[in-house]
Amino acid sequence: MAENSAASALAQRVSEIIVEHEGLEGPLLPILHAIQAEFGHVPDAALPQIARALNISRADIHGVTSFYHDFREHAAGRHVVKICRAEACQASGGNAVAEAALSRLGVTWHETTPDGAVTVEPVYCLGLCACGPAAMVDGKLHGRLDADRIETLVGEARA
Amino acid sequence: MKIFVPRDAAAKALGADEVANAITAEAAARGLDITLVRNGTRGMVWLEPLVEVETSAGRTAFGPVTATDVKSLFEAEFHRHPLALGAVETIPFFARQTRLTFARCGLIDPLSLADYEAHGGIAGLRAALEMTSAEIVEEVTTSGLRGRGGAGFPTGIKWKTVHDTPAAQKYIVCNADEGDSGTFADRMIMEGDPFTLIEGMTIAGIGVGATKGYVYIRSEYPDAIEVMQRAIELARHAGLLGPSVLGSHHAFDMEVRVGAGAYVCGEETSLLNSLEGKRGVVRAKPPLPAIQGLFGRPTVINNVISLATVPVIFEKGAGHYRDFGLGRSRGTIPIQIAGNVKYGGLFETAFGMSLGALVDEVAGGTFTGRPVKAVQVGGPLGAYFPRDKFDTPFGYEEFDGEGGLIGHAGIVVFDDNADMLKMARFALEFCAVESCGKCTPCRLGAVRGMETVDRIASGEPGALELLTDLCETMRDGSLCALGGFTPYPVMSAVSHFPDDFNATRQEAAE
Numbered sequence: 001m002a003e004n005s006a007a008s009a010l011a012q013r014v015s016e017i018i019v020e021h022e023g024l025e026g027p028l029l030p031i032l033h034a035i036q037a038e039f040g041h042v043p044d045a046a047l048p049q050i051a052r053a054l055n056i057s058r059a060d061i062h063g064v065t066s067f068y069h070d071f072r073e074h075a076a077g078r079h080v081v082k083i084c085r086a087e088a089c090q091a092s093g094g095n096a097v098a099e100a101a102l103s104r105l106g107v108t109w110h111e112t113t114p115d116g117a118v119t120v121e122p123v124y125c126l127g128l129c130a131c132g133p134a135a136m137v138d139g140k141l142h143g144r145l146d147a148d149r150i151e152t153l154v155g156e157a158r159a
Numbered sequence: 160m161k162i163f164v165p166r167d168a169a170a171k172a173l174g175a176d177e178v179a180n181a182i183t184a185e186a187a188a189r190g191l192d193i194t195l196v197r198n199g200t201r202g203m204v205w206l207e208p209l210v211e212v213e214t215s216a217g218r219t220a221f222g223p224v225t226a227t228d229v230k231s232l233f234e235a236e237f238h239r240h241p242l243a244l245g246a247v248e249t250i251p252f253f254a255r256q257t258r259l260t261f262a263r264c265g266l267i268d269p270l271s272l273a274d275y276e277a278h279g280g281i282a283g284l285r286a287a288l289e290m291t292s293a294e295i296v297e298e299v300t301t302s303g304l305r306g307r308g309g310a311g312f313p314t315g316i317k318w319k320t321v322h323d324t325p326a327a328q329k330y331i332v333c334n335a336d337e338g339d340s341g342t343f344a345d346r347m348i349m350e351g352d353p354f355t356l357i358e359g360m361t362i363a364g365i366g367v368g369a370t371k372g373y374v375y376i377r378s379e380y381p382d383a384i385e386v387m388q389r390a391i392e393l394a395r396h397a398g399l400l401g402p403s404v405l406g407s408h409h410a411f412d413m414e415v416r417v418g419a420g421a422y423v424c425g426e427e428t429s430l431l432n433s434l435e436g437k438r439g440v441v442r443a444k445p446p447l448p449a450i451q452g453l454f455g456r457p458t459v460i461n462n463v464i465s466l467a468t469v470p471v472i473f474e475k476g477a478g479h480y481r482d483f484g485l486g487r488s489r490g491t492i493p494i495q496i497a498g499n500v501k502y503g504g505l506f507e508t509a510f511g512m513s514l515g516a517l518v519d520e521v522a523g524g525t526f527t528g529r530p531v532k533a534v535q536v537g538g539p540l541g542a543y544f545p546r547d548k549f550d551t552p553f554g555y556e557e558f559d560g561e562g563g564l565i566g567h568a569g570i571v572v573f574d575d576n577a578d579m580l581k582m583a584r585f586a587l588e589f590c591a592v593e594s595c596g597k598c599t600p601c602r603l604g605a606v607r608g609m610e611t612v613d614r615i616a617s618g619e620p621g622a623l624e625l626l627t628d629l630c631e632t633m634r635d636g637s638l639c640a641l642g643g644f645t646p647y648p649v650m651s652a653v654s655h656f657p658d659d660f661n662a663t664r665q666e667a668a669e
């Protein structure tokens with residue numbers, strides 16, 4: 001019962017999102033972004049509905065979601081920490097910042113802590129290259145990080 | 160009293176929101192009537208959050224300000240204070256610039272059309288509306304403007320192709336994917352002066368006969384996305400966009416589209432596929448996007464800075480713009496100074512300044528105080544320059560002649576702790592992660608390249624020749640510059656820093 005109503009709630013919301021994007025040229029990415037913003041990932045169960053609405057195949061959509069780093073097939077942890085790995089941040093000490101975060105959480109890139117609290121992902125530049133090392137924690141930007149500060153940030157996220 | 164606290168993402172990353180909140184609270188506690196403006200950044204990132212205060216006596220700056228400094232700033236009545244910097248225009252880093260594209264960035268409220276117009280905005284569009292479409296295109300050609308996204312293709316020639324290709328629907332696409340490490344000029348202008356981009360795209364639309372524009376912004380830039388969306392709504396409301404641009408018979412409207420975390424989508428044809436809702440694989444050219452672009456229609460695709468520079472060209476005249484520069488690199492270039500530097504930020508100047516002057520004088524050397532070892536110019540596909548190439552003047556042909564490229568004009572400085580073998584390996588790793596997968600030399604070559612660098616590191620004889628061969632294969636056999644130019648950082652690291660690739664490096668390090 002509960003599963004059925006969850007499924008119909010999903011279907012309901014997905015169809016609303018599809019309607020909201022009617023009239024756009026090339027609506028697939030905006031729809032996928034909206035679905036991910038709502039559910040934290042792009043649920044497999046949403047694909048047939050999108051496929052029907054846009055007159056493309058499920059495989060087409062899967063091809064798209066798997067191509068882009070942003071789209072998730074499964075929900076991330078409750079907090080997402082994105083740490084810049086690109087050159088300008090490396091030049092200002094980014095590797096040490098990344099190592100500190102990963103070892104503090106005991107995970108590697110793309111992993112989530114076993115308690116489901118924090119997912120750590122690499123990002124290649126946040127446009128903060130003049131104040132690196134940089135990271136984004138749940139959408140909030142942080143510049144001029146060092147090992148201590150990132151440990152505090154991931155510690156707070158985990159708490 | 161007017162107080163400016165930047166809303167720029169870099170300023171926010173350094174605490175600008177907290178400073179803005181503290182200012183509002185402190186003013187309220189003191190019963191002071193202030194106007195808080197969230198401006199763009201002036202581009203001196205090491206001074207952010209940089210707070211400016213405007214009174215009848217003028218506008219002066221303080222920075223870097225933290226929330227805890229706010230109380231003492233009020234106590235000092237924004238007068239004598241240890242963080243006082245004087246007028247922004249007197250700070251040497253700023254005074255030395257020629258600001259054309261970025262003239263308004265940080266100066267005005269980014270979301271005030273009145274401010275925009277009071278500082279020269281819309282004048283370019285009004286001038287363009289007096290011209291024929293052919294004259295508009297000709298003006299851009301005369302200015303000498305070349306694409307700021309990396310390839311340096313003359314913007315006027317691209318526009319002319321679209322102008323001359325008849326079609327019921329044409330598009331202006333702005334490439335705001337800005338994926339290159341060490342670059343943030345697109346982000347800065349979108350957050351600090353979004354109407355400039357809207358005006359530039361509108362002029363492009365009128366020039367080539369396109370009525371619809373898209374700004375494709377990378378998802379890593381939530382602030383830029385928000386500011387652009389709000390600016391577009393305001394422009395629509397004011398009749399700057401819509402069925403009758405400024406009351407003329409020209410229609411033009413635009414919308415923001417958000418990328419999804421793929422570096423390759425900065426490549427123009429991959430970007431078009433992405434806009435169409437497809438995988439962002441690179442298309443073979445021809446057909447050129449100018450002839451068959453978005454949804455198969457003639458499309459101008461230009462970088463943010465290319466388009467945001469168009470208004471000042473029409474405001475001041477193509478000749479004014481063209482008079483700046485060096486050789487075939489005309490006008491100004493917003494150089495982004497990043498990495499291990501003392502003074503990082505955006506420095507707009509005429510083409511021609513030497514790399515050494517930029518690194519040693521403007522950037523002030525390294526933040527760590529250690530000697531500069533290498534400078535990567537032009538993003539992850541750009542070459543690493545050693546100190547003995549520091550006399551290279553900033554220009555397209557000049558950098559090409561030294562085995563490099565200026566790309567989107569980011570320079571990333573490394574001190575002598577940098578291990579160039581690791582940087583070469585990273586370039587290949589990045590290529591492997593971001594490859595669109597269409598061609599084998601890129602997709603597999605990058606992975607093989609990483610393994611080969613590891614073999615060099617472990618002292619295996621012959622591995623260096625193998626890496627050189629691999630790079631040649633990638634350079635010659637790749638469809639786009641991701642696979643084709645990754646050899647630049649790799650081979651420049653090898654040839655300028657041979658000690659880091661020496662078979663005995665490990666023993667030396669021990």
Ligand SMILES: Cc1cc2nc3c(=O)[nH]c(=O)nc-3n(C[C@H](O)[C@H](O)[C@H](O)COP(=O)(O)O)c2cc1C
Pocket residue numbers: 305306307308309310311312314334335336337338339422423424425426427428460461462463465466639640641
């Ligand atoms: C892998 C790759 C990534 C690119 N990324 C960008 C980018 O982020 N922004 C950009 O404007 N151009 C980028 N380009 C260059 C574009 O393909 C294209 O040349 C540019 O958008 C044209 O605009 P312009 O003439 O105004 O420079 C990239 C090219 C390649 C091969």
Ligand code: SF4
Pocket residue numbers: 423441593594595596597598599601602637638639640641642643
């Ligand atoms: S070089 Fe790489 S990114 Fe470019 S088209 Fe080929 S596989 Fe795709």
Ligand code: FES
Pocket residue numbers: 084085086087088089090124125126127128129132134340341342
């Ligand atoms: S390289 Fe890290 S923010 Fe740009």
